[in-house]
Amino acid sequence: MTVALMWEAKAAPDRAAELLAWCRAHPLAPAPPxxxxxxxxxxxxxxxxxxxxxxxxxxxxxxxxxxxxxxxxVHRWRFEQVPED
Known part of the structure; x- marks a missing residue:
């Protein structure tokens, strides 16, 4: 079974580049596939x-x-993959 996690944030004014850099600098352990x-x-x-x-x-x-x-x-959602018919 596959689960997908969505994490979404809106940057404060003039902080978009910093928010993106913050996200990219945070690895997950263990790393997802x-x-x-x-x-x-x-x-x-x-x-x-x-x-x-x-x-x-x-x-x-x-x-x-x-x-x-x-x-x-931050908004977070969790989805489960649905098999194709």
């Missing part, structure tokens, strides 16, 4: 990780960044 980082207009940063685990498994997640880097609390 797959990790991707995205940036979007408005200072949003998205980190996706994929794990070979059930939906309720305990897997490492990025912590909250320093409050001064963000405009609002």
């Amino acid at each position: 797959r990790r991707e980082t995205y940036a979007a207009p408005g200072g949003r940063v998205l980190v996706l990780t994929w794990w070979d685990a059930p939906l309720d498994a305990e897997v490492p997640e990025l912590p909250d960044p320093p409050a001064e880097l963000t405009a609002r609390p």
